[in-house]
Amino acid sequence: VSADHGPSTGNTQPLDSIFHPTSVAVAGAAEGRIGQSFLNCLLDSSFEGPVYPVNPRGGEICGLKSYRHLAEVPGAVDYVISCIPSNLASQLIEDCADKGVKAVAFFTAGFSEMDDPDARQLEVDLISRARERGVRVLGPNCLGVYNPGIGLSFSSDFPCEQGSVGLLCQSGGNAIYFIRAAAQRGIRFSKAVSYGNAADIDESELLEYFAADPDTGMVAAYIEGVKDGGRFLEACHKLAAVKPLVVLKGGATGAGVKAASSHTGALAGSDKVWDTVFRQVNAIRVNYLEEMVDALVALTYLPDLKGRRVAVCGAGGGFSVIAADDYARAGFDLVVLPAQVRQAMSQHIAQFVKSEAGFLMGNPVDITNVITFDSHYGVLKILAGFEDVDLLVGHFSVNNSEWPNTGSGFGVWIDTLTQALGKVHAETAKPSALLIHSVLTPFDMERAVALGQQASQAGLAVFHSSAKAALALERVLAYRERAASIGAR
């Protein structure tokens, strides 16, 4: 094992020490600085064990007594979050070892990500000290761990409920953005980790951990660089054989590789190699964080989706045309509705309106001009009952919801469609998605967020455009088809 990458897990603390600490200290817990943010997160998330601020000045912070030195902390400390300057990091390792601390997450930056040989050497020294003393290191230059099961978190607004997605994310900012964005779409996490420079605990060890973790049903990874190609390939293989792996490779181009190197000191490698690796192991590769969320939504909310035949029902002729183009371009089939299905829809609609003028009664269907729950519920139920439909899609734009109806017509309509689709999904178990697109104002956004959460709770996959939905569904279907063919071999 070289000094550059992580040791095998046998001779060190296993990763449970970082994902399940029973007590936490924050080193460098100063008022108005980042240490205070970490403390606040632990308190806001109701971390289940004791929390100890450590600061050479002593005093009090966030209502807790601050200890001048780690040695003064009365109880045992499992895990330390370090917010101290980089030149003091090695001494902190000594203090941690003396105290029996199993792992340190270094928010502290100024190591191998710098274009500076001294800073790189500082990291080499830090890790060799940590290995001598048997302390595991997360980072440096990272935000650490989120485990909602025990109230460990690095942002106060992350969900408190546990879910089945494991996340490893080399960038802290991307981790925060991704967890927030995914949470809004009904995704919950088993554990998430921002792991920065990966000087000790690296992507391979984390993949191994998540592969074995019984709480984790699928894994999302944002990776800028890989420390040990062989071990990484093996870890991907092992993981992807038992759970889906969605991966975003940051530093996919020459310019991106350079940026990754100055961000996390990553040696990013050639994009073609990564493409081959991810294909070999049947990982779902994406290009953006939003696409990573989309893929997880498809995996989580459409476990029974088997094919590409889509029926679409929603608002707006022009949006319907664009949606049809989107699905067709992505290789989906806007299934032709047979005469009896169209007749059933027409008969149902005739209860509510005299004329079909202004409606689309093919596929896509657009019956926006009728606003009752029953009109939409009936049409969606007819579409769900048609066996040639693999996926039922509702869509609307939350776009200053008051036009063209003079009252609150369109506002009521978008509620109605959401509820009707949720009910049909509950009754028929037909794979169903809701597309909420075209949000332009804060007022619209408030409605979109509320409707999206309502839809997720009703078991609908929520996306923000037909193009994004089709892209995610195609990736997940291709993954499932490859997985089935590998399984059949």
Place this chain on the structure above:
Amino acid sequence: VSADHGPSTGNTQPLDSIFHPTSVAVAGAAEGRIGQSFLNCLLDSSFEGPVYPVNPRGGEICGLKSYRHLAEVPGAVDYVISCIPSNLASQLIEDCADKGVKAVAFFTAGFSEMDDPDARQLEVDLISRARERGVRVLGPNCLGVYNPGIGLSFSSDFPCEQGSVGLLCQSGGNAIYFIRAAAQRGIRFSKAVSYGNAADIDESELLEYFAADPDTGMVAAYIEGVKDGGRFLEACHKLAAVKPLVVLKGGATGAGVKAASSHTGALAGSDKVWDTVFRQVNAIRVNYLEEMVDALVALTYLPDLKGRRVAVCGAGGGFSVIAADDYARAGFDLVVLPAQVRQAMSQHIAQFVKSEAGFLMGNPVDITNVITFDSHYGVLKILAGFEDVDLLVGHFSVNNSEWPNTGSGFGVWIDTLTQALGKVHAETAKPSALLIHSVLTPFDMERAVALGQQASQAGLAVFHSSAKAALALERVLAYRERAASIGAR
């Protein structure tokens, strides 16, 4: 000239009658129905001429006397907006001709867009009646005209100020969405028209109008079908020779063509043919309404952009890596900063912080940890002064702006970057763009909208991701390069 497509302009009212009416009547102006919405729009937009509601029941609506019949209106009427049922449409044409009305915009639907021979015949009859009587018809199945110069509008929240973009949009819903979305990004319109089934006034005649219109500097078009291929090609040619044309073809796939047919009765044609046409005439083809906005932003706010060498400065290591990948993938060059530029940045930054830990000092630059105006202004000015930079880009995510700084740090920072970039652009005239990405909450959206407007007013091109910006810039640069080579021949 067949009954199916528009006549040449010679023997009919010119289109000025629909874009510049001096008086408007709304036929079918009933309380709580769509007619009231059209009236409200005219009143809210302060239409400069008289507005007459017409309704067989008489009475009053929106504070205006309602006339039982068009003939009873005391003054002259130039232009009628029809909200009456389709079976009364032909009689309305007679009434309009008797009154001297030059043009009618039929919101009324139930014509060739229906899968019904009787409805199709109704449209044929309507148009032949209109031609006999010399009345121009917009639509049917459309929202009509927006001309901010005279206060003519079909949505009360469209901007009152006039701009240089002409829009023809076959879908009314798309027109509303597009104008709102573009307005938010600092785009203003000369005139816009939603033209529905295009039974009389069609896309070709509208393109001819916009080509000749001195108020219109560039044209955006959403087109589902074309009535006369030869005339359309000629109209595109004429227009694109004198102003940029950005076009979105709805109904680009088999499924989209079918949807377009039931939406506006359009005969959509083969996508390959359209691709050839749009290439031949050097139109900028896009696939989404958002991409149409992006292209107009690039055309409007980056008239002097000449090349693909980009310097990026913004928040977040992970976002910086992804931005670098985005530009590189789209064929742009994250220009390597020479030693003297980097040194100048470091010297400037050293006034504000002791260490560069946590910063990216290459390209992308990330100096988020310093929050002062001067620190950012100085760095951006150094980048703008480097002559190998064609485009200066600032970027940030408005993503619950309060982390990781405990105070309002990040919130202040995004203001600061916006102001500093605006000032540097004003002083150096360097083509400059601001990317505001990753909005997750209504609170974030409020900030994003405000900052975007501030940036547009400062002359910055505002985009919502580096991928979208790079796509739009590439299209506009390619358009300009082809235009120059055509001009040089």
